[in-house]
Amino acid sequence: MKKVYTISEAADILGKSKETLRRWDKSGKLCAVREPMSNYRVYKKEQLMIFDEFEQSYKREVKEIQPTDNYTVLELFAGAGGLAIGLEQAGLKCVALNELDHWAAETLRVNRPNWNVIEGDIRNLSFSHLRNKVDVVTGGFPCQAFSYAGKKLGLQDARGTLFYEFARVVQETSPAICIGENVRGLLNHDSGRTLKGMISILDEIGYRVLEPKILKAIYYNVPQKRERLILVGVRKDITVDFEYPQSNNKIYTLKDALKKGELFNCDVPDSAGSKYPISKQNILDLVPAGGYWRDLPLELQKKYMQKSFYLGGGKTGIARRISWDEPCLTLTCSPAQKQTERCHPEETRPFTVREYARIQTFPDDWRFTGAVNQQYKQIGNAVPVNLAKAIGISIVNFLNEKKMSDTHTHAEVMQA
Template identity: 75%
Template sequence: MVTDEKLSLEDVAVLLSKSKETIRRWDNVGKLPAFREPMSNYRYYKRSQLDIFDEVKAMNIHTTHQEPQPSDEYTVLELFAGAGGLAIGMEQAGLKCVALNEIDKYAAATLRENRPKWNVLEGDIRNISFSEFAHQVDVVTGGFPCQAFSYAGKRFGFQDARGTLFYEFARTVQETKPKICIGENVKGLQSHDGGRTLKTMIAILDEIGYRVIDPKVLKAIYYNVPQKRERLILVGVRKDLDIDFNYPIPNKKVLNLSDALKKGKLFNCDVPESPGTKYPASKKKVLDLVPPGGYWRDLPLDIQKEYMQKSFFLGGGKTGMARRISWDEPSLTLTCSPAQKQTERCHPDETRPFTVREYARIQTFPDEWKFAGPVSAQYKQIGNAVPINLGKAIGQSIVEFLNEVSKQNEELISA
């Protein structure tokens, strides 16, 4: 029997390509009535409700698209590699990682432990030249940290970006001349400094010879990741290549926490046991009262006020606070620390944060991928990572692009 998926208002808006305001209006007029959680009044929908819409009816959500195979050996240089989330995804898509740069000693140790043959260049990217890889790599990828630019009196081209880690990303692209470069960042980069930061990054890539495809926010839940994580993808194609990059097609099939932690669609066994942090006794006492799928508004009013303090009187839902995830919904976005007050992600059945291996499962890391360092460092590595299955989907789109480049080159040679 197929479970009738529970979808958020935002999920429905994405599936129907409508605004959230339109979906709310449809609820109010009865065109698409929402269900509501008894205590929190949280609005949600069931997947079966959407079958009345032609755009959804036409989707065969169980159809898996054929994975593209590389027609040649394609190589990747990865910057800001972290614990390897994006690199594993690229590897699973059929791309060969020739070198990875990472400054964090624990993350670098994680990469070496799991892939002894990978060329891990540990250290500050600002002190590393990548000129040896000039014209030797097809792809440069990197989740560069977003930093503020100072615009005062500056034209703000490539040289003016010095001192930012985006400059190091662009500098590496300029040194190596890959066919395509892929930058990833938080969704907030779109609106950072009124959008000027992203526009500046696009202008800099254009200046060094790369045509930027319209940046797009990819929702991990539509790429076989049981987590509501969003990443902004910035793609630059070398200007001598008249081929467009196409973003991966969303599956429309949403996986839930049970898919991450239990034997099923994603993994062939239940999640292995592993270390994990604990809540202080005072927090545990509060979270014991929160039902699966609930949050602070499900607490008795006096406890709400005591727990939230000044935040109780501020606007906004703050749905991540005192939050217990249910089995039949995707996890909220994982953070670097699983027990912070603003970002609780409580286990559905037990009053505790997710363990290290549960964290890794939610990010779709393979069970055999080990993390170096103390437990706090392991959480940080996993929380910062690109989900593997999202990385794989991006990698497959890169393979399709590079296959087209290869095909075009062959046609030119034979002409």
């Protein structure tokens, strides 16, 4: 267990906002201390142990559950396979995967020749032949606004959006459960109306929707501060409840991702990667591990940030060098953009493709196709594999309980 926690980490664990913790700090209720080396304000483990939330977050363990049947999945918007690998590791079988991007689809085919990869625009595809033949439909559909003003939204009102296609396929195939995943921003997209519309549509086509939940990847064996919103619909004729995955008892760091240890049995393999322009490299040479643009001399801060220097806000992703002993910030589709720099802790360069993949917990033997920028894009868009596995275990548990419930119901009918 870690000995110190940043304000952001403590806020996540305690379920409080960073602003609340800062107020507690000022009032003396919970005072942060400064680390001698970095001068960052942190909390000691002993300070947080008085909170039940802290104790509970480290007592939970994700238990492996074996499927009691051959459960099947249809995956939409499959990308490069992060979600599919995790579901596979949990014991689920992908019977078909749809992906529009050619290089992502090629990545799926290269790694799993036995998978039925359907490359093409979902708007031109029908999956009615899989009706009652898949247990789960998953999809990381893009976030698009609806014309929604508080009325009950129906499926036809969402035409033209990719969520419509997701819901259409769910209606065509009638799985026991459907799982949608998206960025955290969907929660407040269009003042929450987009998400309300999605829930309304799933309700219309026969699915009761659980309260959407944001899963923080760092609590599911992922060395990265990534968040995904999960939307779960259970077919209304099913009485079994789905339970979101429980968080585990350890937070992994960048060192765990790139070095031999609990997550991987060897150091990260060498691979291709982007480079910084000389001008940016000269700037990042001055940033310490765990630091960002505010660690530069004042005149360089102004020069590098330009007008943004005067706009306020942390902008902690700019000129950011990740340290070995912290989880990585959320990876993006490009490792060298100014707003989302993710610099190696020791070398002044972006993470390589294989380092990117490690941070997303892809297996080392999972190959990515296309040019280097295409590979970064595929990895940056993916669901972390270990987070997907945790979701998959929850799905397996749900389907096992459903099967048991169906068996009992059938037995009672036979006895009547």
